[in-house]
Amino acid sequence: MIKPSSSFNYILNYGLEFLKSNSIENPKKEIEIFLCHLLSYSKFELYNSAEKSISLAKVNLLNEWLERRAKREPIQYIINNAWFYGREFYVNKNVFIPRPESERLIEVAINHLRDFDSPKILEIGTGSGCLSISLAIELPNSKVRSIDISEKAINVAKINSEKFHVNNISFKKLDFLKSEMKTFYNFDLLISNPPYIPKKDMESLMPEVRNFEPYNSLTDDSDGLEFYRKFSSDLPYILNSNGIGIFEVGLSAHPKDAKRIFNKIGRSIKLLKDYNGDDRLLIVKL
Numbered sequence: 001m002i003k004p005s006s007s008f009n010y011i012l013n014y015g016l017e018f019l020k021s022n023s024i025e026n027p028k029k030e031i032e033i034f035l036c037h038l039l040s041y042s043k044f045e046l047y048n049s050a051e052k053s054i055s056l057a058k059v060n061l062l063n064e065w066l067e068r069r070a071k072r073e074p075i076q077y078i079i080n081n082a083w084f085y086g087r088e089f090y091v092n093k094n095v096f097i098p099r100p101e102s103e104r105l106i107e108v109a110i111n112h113l114r115d116f117d118s119p120k121i122l123e124i125g126t127g128s129g130c131l132s133i134s135l136a137i138e139l140p141n142s143k144v145r146s147i148d149i150s151e152k153a154i155n156v157a158k159i160n161s162e163k164f165h166v167n168n169i170s171f172k173k174l175d176f177l178k179s180e181m182k183t184f185y186n187f188d189l190l191i192s193n194p195p196y197i198p199k200k201d202m203e204s205l206m207p208e209v210r211n212f213e214p215y216n217s218l219t220d221d222s223d224g225l226e227f228y229r230k231f232s233s234d235l236p237y238i239l240n241s242n243g244i245g246i247f248e249v250g251l252s253a254h255p256k257d258a259k260r261i262f263n264k265i266g267r268s269i270k271l272l273k274d275y276n277g278d279d280r281l282l283i284v285k286l
Contacts, residue, residue: 063234154172177220
């Protein structure tokens with residue numbers, strides 16, 4: 001445990017060694033994140049600021065954070081913060097943590113909607129709101145609706161929409177898998193990063209994911225394809241004639257399995273690779 005009178009360098013090194021001893025993969029990066037967040041410093045300021053006194057309250061908080069991280073709680077939940085598409089989103093245990101890989105959905109969506117005057121966008125699975133809010137900001141003339149089964153998740157998304165002063169977005173609590181979607185129509189884009197991990201694979205996930213992220217954000221409690229089946233049946237009346245569906249998909253056989261579901265309804269169905277070279281985006285045009 002770090003003592004209140006400890007020097008900055010001691011705190012930095014202690015945190016690094018503590019995280020390393022608890023098998024945290026990037027201990028240096030994580031102690032830097034903790035300290036930058038704790039002190040409201042940039043990484044440059046962390047190492048170059050002449051004044052680095054840390055109060056008793058902040059030392060105690062850092063000790064608490066380190067203990068929580070040692071139990072494999074994700075750092076994003078500990079500091080209630082996750083970066084996505086160049087912005088800091090508020091997150092807590094009620095929402096799936098935004099991943100850099102999902103930024104590819106935003107790029108593809110913006111590229112498709114660039115020439116639309118006032119595109120209508122529907123997101124299924126709001127979570128933190130990182131997808132729908134990013135699109136609402138990047139496409140200020142758009143009208144965005146976002147639905148989620150979880151009221152707690154929607155509350156997090158509302159915090160983020162207020163944080164970024166987003167006015168062209170609305171949220172609704174709705175169980176997509178059990179709901180008729182025929183009141184949702186004439187959208188130019190349906191976007192979703194749905195729960196796609198097969199139930200049988202849940203136990204093999206890393207503890208940060210398996211033990212802390214919302215179960216309903218990870219799996220459909222089935223084979224990981226339930227949402228795609230519902231998308232395929234709903235897309236014809238959700239989207240207009242020039243509409244497009246953009247969905248994140250999993251790894252291994254999942255992308256091709258998901259793609260096969262849309263064969264009967266899409267005139268153009270393709271998989272796109274993420275930054276790691278994996279097929280992780282499914283694009284469906286009616």
